[in-house]
Every structure is written in structure tokens, then in C-alpha cells.
């Protein structure tokens with residue numbers, strides 16, 4: 001690994017009490033270039049813009065995928081990643097589906113740990129605080145030819161993240177647009193999946209909703225995901241989530257919720273969820289909660305479901321009654337070293353690099 005530290009650290013200007021998530025970047029980034037059939041050196045360099053041409057294949061033909069993960073700092077200043085090997089496996093699954101070269105463990109996990117170690121001062125401490133990390137791969141060859149690129153860049157950038165408290169939102173159950181299709185790229189974290197979801201989401205916002213519950217493309221009769229999160233439904237005291245498939249992204253948070261619920265003795269059923277059954281449960285009062293899960297905000301609770309012009313309200317459960325809140329707290333306690341980790345999910349980032 002080649003490490004080129006910045007001579008102009010911005011850390012003294014960083015205010016952990018007042019910063020903008022997603023626009024504030026840590027001092028360094030990881031980059032690695034692919035050419036002639038192989039990856040080059042993994043480099044840690046000062047964060048900043050790179051030189052590319054608009055004829056870069058990644059922006060023309062969309063060979064681009066990414067990951068989203070976090071690093072957490074406990075009260076003693078120790079730094080942890082959460083199940084990073086899951087993200088490593090998943091980025092390679094995405095890369096394969098988009099005909100891009102897979103990355104090595106040294107690039108992904110090695111680069112990640114070194115970056116987080118060097119810039120550990122940037123990880124805000126305290127409840128709900130973390131460092132949001134974005135590994136990505138994109139095609140960089142300069143060629144207007146609709147074929148697989150011969151050049152790529154792997155990069156890791158990161159932005160400090162704040163408390164993820166979110167207000168309950170209203171979601172529209174899609175009866176027309178789809179996020180993913182059979183045989184498509186829904187299970188890959190392809191950049192284009194996000195692009196394709198923005199317009200239908202804008203339309204839902206115009207109708208007074210914040211997000212969309214995506215349904216299957218063939219019949220629109222089954223729940224798939226909500227926004228960019230996996231979805232959970234609670235009917236009476238059983239929670240349901242659809243099985244992962246080529247249309248449903250295999251979320252780390254989803255998998256962790258399933259295991260944490262199991263540990264608590266909450267009944268979890270991983271099975272297809274019919275829109276009709278959810279609507280019926282809402283009408284007969286057995287629908288208790290619907291929520292989305294993902295790394296960025298952990299949980300977004302829904303307060304109403306829109307379906308074919310009707311707005312169906314969900315009960316407002318107290319924090320004690322809510323499985324969404326209970327499991328979220330279990331997960332966050334584990335991630336931030338506030339609770340034991342019987343699953344072996346936490347990975348401590350050793351302090352080996354000198355800080356800048």
C-alpha cells in the first residue's frame with residue numbers, strides 16, 4: 001500500500017457538532033486503478049478531485065457500483081467496523097453482475113482499515129454518530145464504444161455522519177413503477193438503480209409521500225423494498241420480510257435484524273409479503289408496524305401507506321411497544337460497543353498508522 005499523507009489536514013476546521021453529512025469529506029481517500037487486466041497499487045492519497053473526460057465509459061454506459069458502510073467510535077475512542085466482510089462480498093457480487101473486475105481483500109478490507117485508521121480523528125463520537133464510508137468501482141476507459149471497459153477505478157471516500165433519528169414517513173405502495181426486474185440488476189448495488197428510482201420517487205413526493213414501497217415488476221402484488229432500504233412488516237407479533245432474490249438487495253441491516261429478532265425470541269418469517277394481506281391487516285387492526293432498514297439511517301418507521309389513492313394510517317406505537325425501535329437499539333448498541341457481540345460482527349480497527 002502506498003500512503004501519501006496530506007500536508008493540509010482540514011481536521012482543525014471540522015466541527016463534530018456542526019457539519020453537513022455527505023458534503024464533508026475526511027482528509028484522505030483510497031484509490032486503485034485497473035488496467036491491462038490487473039489492479040495496480042492500493043494508494044491512500046489526500047481527498048480531492050481527479051481528472052476524467054466526459055468520454056469516460058462509466059458515465060456513458062453506467063458500469064458503476066458502490067457500497068455503504070460505517071465506522072463507529074466508542075466512548076474510549078476505539079474504532080469499529082460492522083460486518084465489513086459482507087460489504088466486501090457484496091461489492092464483488094455487484095462487480096460481477098456489471099461485468100467489472102472483482103476487487104481483492106487487500107484493496108477492500110486493507111484499504112478500508114488503513115483509511116479509517118489514518119483518519120480516525122474524523123469519526124465523531126457520541127450517540128448516533130459515525131463515519132459513513134463509500135467504497136465504489138467505476139469504468140474509466142476513454143472510449144465511446146458500448147462494450148465492457150478495460151479500465152476501472154476502485155475508490156473509498158468517507159463522510160462523517162450524525163444521529164439518524166428520522167420522523168415517521170408516509171410511503172406509497174407502487175402499482176406501476178419498479179425498482180428491479182427479473183433477470184435485472186436489482187440485487188447489485190448498481191449506481192443506475194438509484195438513477196432509475198428518482199423519477200418515480202419524485203412523483204410520489206408530489207402526491208404527498210416521502211418514499212416508495214417497491215413491488216414486483218410482474219404483478220405489483222408483492223412487497224420488495226422500500227426506497228433504498230429492505231422492508232419489514234409486523235402483523236400481530238410476527239415480523240415478515242421478503243426473501244432476497246435477484247430483485248431484492250441482500251442488506252446487511254436486514255440480515256442483522258433477522259438474527260437480532262431471533263435472539264430476542266421474536267417470530268420472524270422470511271416469506272413473500274402480499275400487498276393485499278398488508279392492506280387487509282391494516283383494515284382489521286392486526287397491522288402493527290411497517291419499516292425500512294439500511295446502513296444509512298438504520299430504521300425508517302412508516303406512519304401511513306398509500307395504495308391506489310387511499311391513505312392507510314398505521315398505529316403510533318411507543319418506543320417500548322415497537323419492534324422496529326427495539327431491534328434498532330439492539331443493533332446500534334452492538335455496533336457502537338455498548339453491548340456484547342455474541343455474533344462476532346464488530347471488527348476493531350487497530351491503531352497502527354500515525355495520525356496526521
Ligand SMILES: *Cc1c(COP(=O)(O)O)cnc(C)c1O
Nearest residue numbers: 228229230249251252253294295
Ligand atoms: C444498500 C441498500 C440496502 C441496504 O443494505 P444495507 O447493507 O443494510 O445497508 C437495501 N436496499 C437497497 C436497494 C440498497 O441499495
